Amino acid sequence: MNEEQSFWEFIHEQSGKLLDQTWAHIGLTFISLILALVIALPLGVFIARKQKLAGAVLGFAGILQTIPSIALLGIMIPFLGIGPKPAILALFLYALLPIIRNTYTGITEVDRTVKDAAKGMGMSDWQILTKVELPLAFPVLMAGIRTAAVINIGVATLAAYIAAGGLGEFIFGGIALNNRNMILAGAVPAAMLAIVFDFLLSQLQKLNLKKINIFGLLLPLVLILCCSFYVLPTKIGGRMLAGFTPEFMGRSDGFLGLQQKYNFKMETVVISDAVMYKAAFEKDLDVIDGYSTDGRLKAYDLVTLIDDKGIFPPYYAAPLVRRSTLVAHPELTAVLNQLSGTINDSVMTSLNYRVDNLKESPELVAKNFLQEKGLFKRDRLGKGATIRIGSKIFGEQYILAQMYRFLIIGNTDLSVETKTGLGGTKICFDALTNNQIDFYPEYTGTALLVLLKSDAKVIDQLKGEKDAVYKYVKDKMRNDLQLEWLKPIGFNNAYALMMRREQAQSLRIKTISDLTNHLK
């Protein structure tokens, strides 16, 4: 009951956004559907006339259909950038097959005698098509259009990945934030759209065949009207455009904080983290959010803006260890703390770059780094107890896990088992508290917000002070959970706003305040 209430509350609170997203969703679906109709209908008629080409055309449209939607969107980006254009093109391609196929089948299935009769009565080819074939193929044709519409409403949720808007913004934001209400706020309207449009089109399909002429005129008009609701911020006249991940958009220490503390008013689109950096590099976007140690920062020559008002909590990384493990193996503390102070933001960024972008193995990168710092020691092949190191499922964590492995086997007689790729924060943390791993690298900010779910009062008190946060989570976890935070490694993998280096330099933007001032 509570859950339900808060769902309606969420809807109520976000009704503006929800409405925007719904219109964008409808717009995306129907612009692409109309484009598909304009191409697919004549093409279907054409291959019904030239049956030799039917196999090739249907085969090609079929292949388009089998490309996974995410991949198709990805393929579009180099040519069309981000935003509605590639999304519409992708949706258009998906809608082609059902419409071509059903037009073709509908027309070819019209009884030969009936076509013959039409010809024998002296109808022209056009008259045969419009008075006999299309009306008789209409139910099949409409079934194709319905299929296409439903497919498009589904696939259009993915448009949120490439800054084309739609209900996917809530859905993917909700997934990233583990916020059920947000997921439902996107998924329920999307499902309803599919049901409603399928129903409306099915009614159209059943209409008395003679009324179709009127509706045949009305239908495109209504659809075009739908499309006109589709308004999206795009880069016009040199205005700057920001692109943020769905997760960032929904977080109080993300976009909401930007709006409150910085009065951030830039045109903003929602985009997937997978394409965001590239889009910034290609000048489709000017400002993005990201993690300050992401290797792509280096790959795409982006700079982070200083968070001068401290809205992003510090995400210092440090090993989070079970107390029982430290008690059993007291030598571990000193060994693990060897990394402390050796890695700052830019060093971590470079290491991540080698793994994420140059595709070097985390093990090699970790080893090279330790050798450089003089911390690498030969494996002592110790036969002692096994220490289980966990890591989340991304490059930085893999690298850190490997570094810790080398330090332990080089400095102690303990042996090591790495359990890398434990998925997200929650999985790692559960593994730790359930004694399935002994430690893993965690971030103070994540601990504060996600693991401890601290309330706003606590967060405010800490004021984003890195040491205060560190002390708070350390004390809290020691007392409540018997977990120990060792010394911070030094770098800060926090949210940050990023810009292209040359643009930031030419506009003299160093801090987020500089950016908001520039926008005024």
Next chain:
Amino acid sequence: MLSLKNITKKFDGRLAVDGISFEVETGETLVLLGTSGCGKTTTLRMINRLEEPDSGDILLDGKSVKDFDVQELRRGMGYVLQNHGLFPHYTVAENIATVPNLMNWDKKKILNEMESLFEKLNLDPTIRDKFPEQLSGGQKQRVGLARALITQPAVLLMDEPFGALDSITRISIRKELKGLADFQEKTIVMVTHDVQEAFDMADRICVMDQGRIMQLGTPESLLFDSSNAFVKQFLKDQRLQLELKTVKIDELKSVLPVEWYMNSGFKSGQSVWEVLEDSLASGDATIPDPGMLMKGFFSFKK
């Protein structure tokens, strides 16, 4: 006048129609008769150019059909299809009005014509707004006929127009049609594989086999004047009935006793078959004496 000059047509290298020539006089009914697959439909469809002949020419009133605008040509010829070919998405009225609509007739004229056709073809006016799937087979055939007749075309092409009907309905529609004045004036080419039907409807019959004409002539000449083995074989089973239907009672004048001839109540112009039918129907088989009639018939044949 319609004339076919040495028409051939191949499908996939096989001759479907092989050197066919015939003429149909204005107002004449020519029936193409033959077994299934002998090329009747193909021949008919070349007349309104639904198929193009590989060689030969077809002339309508002296002008090659190729020189007509193809749509004009088709609109000018009534066409009744083998399986009625009604448009399933049109009502009966819309089906019948197809060609007038293509020719932009005004609504009133269409309505008037339709009304009179409904009457002539014995069509129940309540089916006007029904769809073909709601009709009986006989109604469909009649609607198909009405659709072909509404513009009163000078030429009528009919491909097994009664094909889908039981024999009783068939015979009654045939009779009705033959009685229509519209029908008698038209130049008609009709296809059938039913011998009785051919003899019933035809001024002349063209017997076809494997794409060729076996014999072309009046029903009498086919019966009494045929040297063609195929034709003889073809007519064998129904020969007696056909002959009785073909010979007119007046022709037996010379071989029947005068008093029989005077006392029986037949009408001049009736066939021997019809007189026999009447006498059986009256229940009084002695007047006129059918035995006498048959005797007369056989001595006439000799």
